[in-house]
Amino acid sequence: MEKFEVHILGCGSALPTMRHFPTSQVVNLRDKLFMIDCAEGTQLQYRKAGLSFSRLGSIFISHLHGDHCFGLVGLISTFGLLGRIAPLHIYSPCDDLERLLRPQLDYFCRDMPFPVVFHGFSPHVPEVVYDDRTVSISTLPLKHRVPCCGFLFSEKPKQPHIRRDMIDFLHIPLHAIGRIKAGEGWTDADGRFWHHDQLTFPPEPPRRYAYCSDTMPVEANLPLLQGVDVMFHEATFASDALARARQTGHSTARQAAEMARGAAARRLVIGHFSSRYDDDTLLLREAEEVFPEVVLAHEGLKIEV
Amino acid sequence: MEKFEVHILGCGSALPTMRHFPTSQVVNLRDKLFMIDCAEGTQLQYRKAGLSFSRLGSIFISHLHGDHCFGLVGLISTFGLLGRIAPLHIYSPCDDLERLLRPQLDYFCRDMPFPVVFHGFSPHVPEVVYDDRTVSISTLPLKHRVPCCGFLFSEKPKQPHIRRDMIDFLHIPLHAIGRIKAGEGWTDADGRFWHHDQLTFPPEPPRRYAYCSDTMPVEANLPLLQGVDVMFHEATFASDALARARQTGHSTARQAAEMARGAAARRLVIGHFSSRYDDDTLLLREAEEVFPEVVLAHEGLKIEV
Numbered sequence: 001m002e003k004f005e006v007h008i009l010g011c012g013s014a015l016p017t018m019r020h021f022p023t024s025q026v027v028n029l030r031d032k033l034f035m036i037d038c039a040e041g042t043q044l045q046y047r048k049a050g051l052s053f054s055r056l057g058s059i060f061i062s063h064l065h066g067d068h069c070f071g072l073v074g075l076i077s078t079f080g081l082l083g084r085i086a087p088l089h090i091y092s093p094c095d096d097l098e099r100l101l102r103p104q105l106d107y108f109c110r111d112m113p114f115p116v117v118f119h120g121f122s123p124h125v126p127e128v129v130y131d132d133r134t135v136s137i138s139t140l141p142l143k144h145r146v147p148c149c150g151f152l153f154s155e156k157p158k159q160p161h162i163r164r165d166m167i168d169f170l171h172i173p174l175h176a177i178g179r180i181k182a183g184e185g186w187t188d189a190d191g192r193f194w195h196h197d198q199l200t201f202p203p204e205p206p207r208r209y210a211y212c213s214d215t216m217p218v219e220a221n222l223p224l225l226q227g228v229d230v231m232f233h234e235a236t237f238a239s240d241a242l243a244r245a246r247q248t249g250h251s252t253a254r255q256a257a258e259m260a261r262g263a264a265a266r267r268l269v270i271g272h273f274s275s276r277y278d279d280d281t282l283l284l285r286e287a288e289e290v291f292p293e294v295v296l297a298h299e300g301l302k303i304e305v
Numbered sequence: 306m307e308k309f310e311v312h313i314l315g316c317g318s319a320l321p322t323m324r325h326f327p328t329s330q331v332v333n334l335r336d337k338l339f340m341i342d343c344a345e346g347t348q349l350q351y352r353k354a355g356l357s358f359s360r361l362g363s364i365f366i367s368h369l370h371g372d373h374c375f376g377l378v379g380l381i382s383t384f385g386l387l388g389r390i391a392p393l394h395i396y397s398p399c400d401d402l403e404r405l406l407r408p409q410l411d412y413f414c415r416d417m418p419f420p421v422v423f424h425g426f427s428p429h430v431p432e433v434v435y436d437d438r439t440v441s442i443s444t445l446p447l448k449h450r451v452p453c454c455g456f457l458f459s460e461k462p463k464q465p466h467i468r469r470d471m472i473d474f475l476h477i478p479l480h481a482i483g484r485i486k487a488g489e490g491w492t493d494a495d496g497r498f499w500h501h502d503q504l505t506f507p508p509e510p511p512r513r514y515a516y517c518s519d520t521m522p523v524e525a526n527l528p529l530l531q532g533v534d535v536m537f538h539e540a541t542f543a544s545d546a547l548a549r550a551r552q553t554g555h556s557t558a559r560q561a562a563e564m565a566r567g568a569a570a571r572r573l574v575i576g577h578f579s580s581r582y583d584d585d586t587l588l589l590r591e592a593e594e595v596f597p598e599v600v601l602a603h604e605g606l607k608i609e610v
Contacts, residue, residue: 014382014383014386015383015386015387016348016349016352016379016383017352018352018353021349040345040346040348040349040376040379041345041346041349043321043345044321044326044345044346047321047322047323048323064412064413065413066378066379066382066413066414067382070378070379070382070413071345073371073375074345074371074375077319077371077372077375078319078320078321081319081320082320096412099408100408100409100412103404103405103408104405104409107369107401107405108369108370108371108375109371
């Protein structure tokens with residue numbers, strides 16, 4: 001199975017604690033790295049996770065609160081010191097981020113050998129913000145105190161696996177394999193036609209990862225999320241703080257679990273824990289009652305999608 | 306002895322490593338806290354050191370390189386979340402810092418219940434930037450690639466200690482003690498005059514702490530530093546990288562030790578270690594050859610001045 005992993009670099013909320021760093025994650029899809037959110041300390045956590053700086057090409061910022069983007073300038077500055085030359089693409093809602101960061105980049109990272117390219121997107125409707133041969137990344141409009149989007153990583157459909165036994169049996173030459181993988185059949189020396197399905201095994205179904213933070217529950221996204229393999233959903237509070245969650249544009253652990261159940265997700269990861277909880281298992285217990293396939297995020301956690 | 310401590314929160318240089326955080330220190334003088342430099346991750350290290358957020362009133366930034374100031378916006382934002390109301394004063398060379406930070410503060414910390422007051426100072430001549438009843442803090446012009454100053458913390462002369470035995474013997478009333486501490490003598494019931502020195506022990510001599518980073522050695526500062534109790538001096542490189550040190554405006558461990566010897570410092574602390582050294586004791590050995598009273602900075606180190 002090709003690599004599709006999510007690394008949790010930080011899963012606390014705004015107030016830093018001794019237990020959690022604020023939000024950042026890295027998605028590793030076939031050794032291409034994508035960052036989601038970049039709070040203070042992210043570059044340190046990135047190093048601790050043993051991730052390669054040179055394989056990171058794009059950063060997706062969910063919203064412009066400090067605990068989701070204060071680590072950008074330090075990370076970019078470090079890229080400069082390391083001699084990066086590949087462009088770095090940063091995606092964020094609306095167009096404020098470049099205005100806020102550019103003066104600091106111009107001042108602190110004057111002679112940077114690589115360009116930083118900012119891309120704004122609308123926080124109101126889902127849109128594809130990144131697309132390549134292996135993955136499509138689209139936004140998930142969320143409901144927070146400021147414009148905010150989650151991200152849905154959808155692996156592209158893969159090619160089928162060639163049946164080695166049939167290739168050998170029919171003496172199919174190497175140069176024909178590509179066309180068969182792409183969907184063609186094969187006519188052997190006796191003129192007999194072998195159908196594509198006789199020559200291949202079907203590929204693994206493409207996998208999907210959804211990131212939903214910071215947000216109140218958004219049922220409107222459920223159709224987009226149906227059957228998602230892994231859903232990360234924020235669970236800042238427990239249910240006894242439901243009023244506080246509503247007031248601050250966050251979710252309870254129960255609400256996160258209800259979203260996972262509504263989406264028929266395979267697995268749920270909860271995070272963005274409020275600093276008020278000394279023991280996050282309280283949140284886990286609450287989510288488990290609604291959706292059993294749930295784990296607590298923690299710094300250093302690696303999730304296989 | 307009244308508290309005069311230096312807490313090392315970070316003592317690495319620009320490239321973060323697994324061993325060191327970038328630069329920040331906190332000076333605790335009689336439970337009033339002063340921060341020197343504020344790199345990314347400082348607020349986390351501050352918490353780890355068990356320091357009180359509410360006792361910090363002033364931050365002194367040596368120069369505007371990212372590894373000395375990227376933690377400011379996160380720290381200020383956290384102060385806002387914690388409901389701080391006391392003004393926060395930030396001192397830095399020239400006047401660029403406010404221009405660079407203000408747009409971010411206005412955006413990310415909109416409803417902050419406390420003011421951030423920026424103070425610029427000249428990087429060219431020593432000047433007193435802070436002065437209260439207990440301490441005077443002056444700048445030490447340094448030689449780096451950009452305008453840069455160190456800081457000299459000079460404790461104010463203390464009042465003498467009252468000789469309890471003499472007070473009892475002469476039945477001196479409580480209300481007279483303040484005047485005696487301030488320098489007066491006492492005439493007893495028989496009309497005999499007791500000199501101030503007969504009624505008191507001399508106070509401990511005032512202590513001084515000097516912070517010198519980032520910089521090449523600056524002999525011009527030696528007169529100001531004569532007899533300093535503790536000198537922190539950067540030692541980014543070992544002597545085999547002397548050319549690199551000169552080129553980047555840094556010092557070798559030997560040069561740091563020579564500065565301490567030239568200043569007849571009581572003790573030297575070296576830090577701001579380059580990420581190229583896996584083992585900083587190499588730098589310690591080099592400094593010790595010139596100045597034996599030297600220690601390596603490390604995160605969590607607390608130095609009694």
